[in-house]
Amino acid sequence: MTELASLKPKHFLWDVEDRIAVIRLNRPDRKNPLTFDSYAELRDTFRALVYASDVDVVVFASNGGNFCSGGDVHDIIGPLVRMDMKELLAFTRMTGDLVKAMIGCGKPIVAAADGVCVGAGAIIAMASDLRLATPEAKTAFLFTRVGLAGCDMGACAMLPRIIGQGRAAELLYTGRTMSAEEGANWGFWNALHSADALEEEAMALAKRLAAGPTFAHGITKTQLNQEWNMGLEQAIEAEAQAQAICMQTQDFARAYHAFVGKEKPVFEGN
Numbered sequence: 001m002t003e004l005a006s007l008k009p010k011h012f013l014w015d016v017e018d019r020i021a022v023i024r025l026n027r028p029d030r031k032n033p034l035t036f037d038s039y040a041e042l043r044d045t046f047r048a049l050v051y052a053s054d055v056d057v058v059v060f061a062s063n064g065g066n067f068c069s070g071g072d073v074h075d076i077i078g079p080l081v082r083m084d085m086k087e088l089l090a091f092t093r094m095t096g097d098l099v100k101a102m103i104g105c106g107k108p109i110v111a112a113a114d115g116v117c118v119g120a121g122a123i124i125a126m127a128s129d130l131r132l133a134t135p136e137a138k139t140a141f142l143f144t145r146v147g148l149a150g151c152d153m154g155a156c157a158m159l160p161r162i163i164g165q166g167r168a169a170e171l172l173y174t175g176r177t178m179s180a181e182e183g184a185n186w187g188f189w190n191a192l193h194s195a196d197a198l199e200e201e202a203m204a205l206a207k208r209l210a211a212g213p214t215f216a217h218g219i220t221k222t223q224l225n226q227e228w229n230m231g232l233e234q235a236i237e238a239e240a241q242a243q244a245i246c247m248q249t250q251d252f253a254r255a256y257h258a259f260v261g262k263e264k265p266v267f268e269g270n
Helices: 036-049 073-081 085-104 120-127 142-146 155-163 165-174 180-186 195-210 214-229 232-246 250-260
Strands: 013-017 020-024 057-061 109-113 116-118 130-133 138-140 177-179
Touching (some): 116 120, 130 180, 130 195, 155 165, 177 180
Parallel strands (some): 057 109, 109 130
16 A cells, blocks of 8 residues: 655645545646646556555545646647557547546545536546536537547446436537536536535535545445446346455444444444
8 A cells, every 4th residue: 555645746736635635737727728747647646546545535626717628729639630540549548547547546536626627627527426516617528529529538438327328429429518507407417516615515525435434435436337347137246245345344343333332433444
């Protein structure tokens, strides 16, 4: 296991308090676009989170009133036009690896989106476990608007599971903006909060998760993702094995003894 609280990334902001890591893209003047370097550093950070002993939950927050404007037009899209197929595939695999790393990091991720949340920014929100937004949040999977397919970074697999096939198809074909109200009604956003309350609500949710049985939360995240590719019988068996593992943790025993003693359990993640 490693400790990540002291991590000092070069291409985004990182802060850890009470075992909650907060990530912010740090180009608010440009509505927080991604670059080749920030993609790679985010991917490597989420990969490292698998082994982090001092982080239980991640909040991917907004900065300067916006979440993320996607790939930077000048730093990413311009160079991509000049690349050959081998270089292009290396890039698209890297962006997909960020989503894989988020899914596989073993920690719940809470997205807190204000303002612009488009392109790869919409994908980051989609790949998070729980999603909060402001009423002003504007989300668009705008890949077709730059001449690309809507099937980017797992969108055709994940988005229909969140909002339904027909709604996902509309957003991915047209690239139009999904309003915050639509996103909440469709189940993309778990809740909407005012801009001045968004981060407080995201941190409150993160603290609730961090205070829970965090080892078991990691199991829940694993099963939510692995069971996409299972039949019902295989899923039930996988959950039986997963729950038996959790029953060997001290947190399970703590919950029992707290119940017997008419107390609130204090979980320690082991």
